[in-house]
Amino acid sequence: MTRAARVRALLALAVLALSAYLALTQPLRLGLDLRGGTQIVLETRDSPTTKADRDATDRTLEVLRRRVDALGVAEPGIARSGEHRIVVELPGLQAPEEAAKVLGRTAQLTIHPVLPGPADATHTTLPDASGTPLPLGPPSLTGAEVARAEAQFDGQDGTGWFVALDLHGRGERAWAALTGEAACAQPGDPARRAAIVLDGRIISSPQVDTSVPCGTGITGGSTRITGAFSHEEARELALLVNGGALPVPVETVEQRTVGPALGAAAITASAQAALVGLALTAVFITVVYRLLGALATLALACYALISYAALLALGATLTLPGLAGFVLAIGMAVDANVLVFERAREEYHAPRPTGGRPRTLRTALAGGFRRAFSAVADSNVTTLLAAALLFFFASGPVRGFGVTLAVGVLASMISALLITRVLAEFAFSRKAVQRRPRLTGLAGAGRVRTWLMGRRPDLMRHRRRWLALSAAALVLAVSGIAVRGLDYGIEFTGGRLIEYTTRTPVDPDRVRTALRDVGLPGTQVNTSGTSELTLRTPQLSPARAATVTTLVERLGHGAEKQRDEHIGPTLGAELRRGALIALAVALAAQLAYLSLRFRWTFAFAAVAALAHDVLVLTGVFAWLGKPIDGIFLAALLTVIGYSVNDCVVVFDRVRELRTTAGRRTAFPAIANTALLQTVPRTLNTGLGAAFILTALAALGGDTLTDFALALLVGITVGTYSSLFTATPLALACEGRG
Secondary structure, three states: OOHHHHHHHHHHHHHHHHHHHHHHHOOOEEOHHHHOEEEEEEEEOOOOOOOOOHHHHHHHHHHHHHHHHHHOOOOOEEEEEOOOEEEEEEEOOOOHHHHHHHHHOOOOEEEEEEOOOOOOOOOEEEEOOOOOEEEEOOOOEEHHHEEEEEEEEEOOOOOEEEEEEEEOOHHHHHHHHHHHHHOOOOOOOHHHEEEEEEOOEEEEOOEOOOOOOOOOOOOOOEEEEEEEEOHHHHHHHHHHHHHOOOOOOEEEEEEEEEOHHHHHHHHHHHHHHHHHHHHHHHHHHHHHHHHHHHHHHHHHHHHHHHHHHHHHHHOOEEOHHHHHHHHHHHHHHHHHHHHHHHHHHHHHHOOOOOOOOOOOHHHHHHHHHHHHHHHHHHHHHHHHHHHHHHHHHOOOHHHHHHHHHHHHHHHHHHHHHHHHHHHHHHHHOOHHHHOOHHHHOOOOOOHHHHHHHHHOOOHHHHHHHHHHHHHHHHHHHHHHHHHHOOEEOHHHHOEEEEEEEEOOOOOHHHHHHHHHHOOOOOOEEEEEOOOEEEEEEOOOOHHHHHHHHHHHHHHOOOEEEEEEEEEOHHHHHHHHHHHHHHHHHHHHHHHHHHHHHOOHHHHHHHHHHHHHHHHHHHHHHHHHOOEEOHHHHHHHHHHHHHHHHHHHHHHHHHHHHHHHHOOOOOHHHHHHHHHHHHHHHHHHHHHHHHHHHHHHHHHOOHHHHHHHHHHHHHHHHHHHHHHHOHHHHHHHHHHHO
8 A cells, every 4th residue: 555545544534533523422403494493583773863783783682682581492592694684593482473572572661751731742642551642751761770570460459460670770769759750749640650661652651659758759669560461461571671672673574483393304304315315326336336336335424424524513503405405415426436437447448558557457546536636626616606605695594505515515525535535445455356357347338438439429410409409498498487487485575484284184275265255365375295285475464374373273173383484575585686696696606617727618608508507497497387486596506516517527528638639630529529438427427316316306305395306307407408508509619719
């Protein structure tokens, strides 16, 4: 074993040991869509006196943190996102309306003297609980002077639930002065009252007792807020007062709730899909590449460990799309192995140089790794660009897909270029393996390669026909978009999506009729399976949402809410704009990178093929009536990264052949040879990913079915376009250039 091989082996062992240590000692953070709970995204707004800048948002976050702690939710999370947004995660909370109400209230508490005489326009006037307008003086106290608020019950004098306030510092003196002045008014006079105002509404206006001396007032620094409160109302008011007032108002722009059963089912389904997909992929590459395929399967298991450990080290939260990305990256990890194995086969079967040594298994393997490195690096960089765009432009759980995809790409390079190489070098150093070269998978060129090299079809002879076929696919896709339109999800339009599991099957037409009767005629009703019901409607108030839930429970003889998502209209427009920006930046970034690594003609052809793939995939979803949502955006950007991989592999081979053949060989002939040499890799990689995606579509549950379908369509179209769209376009550009 050479010194370089020993270094690689030690490095591989160190990576695996560190990964195993992290996997055994660090807990994995699951997103709310996997463990159940509520996520609320709040956005700060300017007030008449305060601008909602970064400092105001930070102070608002601290107030919200105190309120969240008082809710009693286990392991809550609260963090600022950008300059104006605050993300609150409440695991296990299935009643988000009350939490959103508590978190979203400004809670500006003030206590005012009530002025004598009738109300007029010169003073602030607010109605009390009975509707009588009360003229109020300037506030004597604010919530800042309250040391502690506590909900208490008084059953002796019939007061019921009330909120006891303990004042401190200036609050004690101000309260004594306020009540001392009010005690000088006659009993029954409104001026003998003190008005307690919360967010511009009088919640209590008690009259000072006749036992309180005029001018002295109530001393001791304590009082109570009464108002026929229920237990929950008194508890909520005490929570708000203790938490303090928000420096600036906030608005709920996004709210997601997932039931624990749905999250557990998603984990089980994704795990089954991963196991089945991995098993099918392992069988496939073992049959095609024999010993090398078996070693690659072992390396894929190591890849899974490394990816998992990397997520733990980063402290990343695993979401449902992220879990799908983890499974998908297994198929993408096959790509690097296939690239290396195909190049190693070519090296083994290449003509022996005049006077040179005969090629052995070990030299062919080393040549395969050396020659495949540039294609592996370029293809993975393009996928990382797509993952980065997902992280910066997507929102919610889809952003987790970008993180997982990026981790998976990096881990796949370690798996293929380091671990697979260490295992293969060790195996190929055994004499038993050297005596049986057919066992390794390198001795046979492969059926596809043998057939292509024997017949050597001229695929670029009819390149105009291939471009015409691509144009026809574009016309069909654009027709679907124009005729059927795009069904944007609530991420891009705003609105409310609620998913129920009913006890008995429900006819969707009955639900539509019942919703129309209660004033919700525009609600979209869809069923999945026998007992799953999904409702999508524009903005819905908490009262209307409760009415809808009651209606579904009645029609379904019982129902359980599995998912509840609310996206504000401003956030929907922002996400829609962000999706278009992400798509444009993705194409521009691929164009810039490919222009640096290849010729501009190659870059233009590849990006044109990517635009073709995007339009065709969008058109297919338009014809099928599938939603265009955040999950689709994740699939679309992944297809861009995956499709450009195929173009990179072809163009990398064209560049290599052009360097060796020189300018005397016609460029169409070079391009055709490059296609014939890379078709086996393209087909084997596509089949490896197809096994994973088919397992996701069949076993991943309703949430991941559309995701897997989009990727299956995208990879199929991308495989075609890399061969029969990008390459003919590159030939046309080279001819004009």
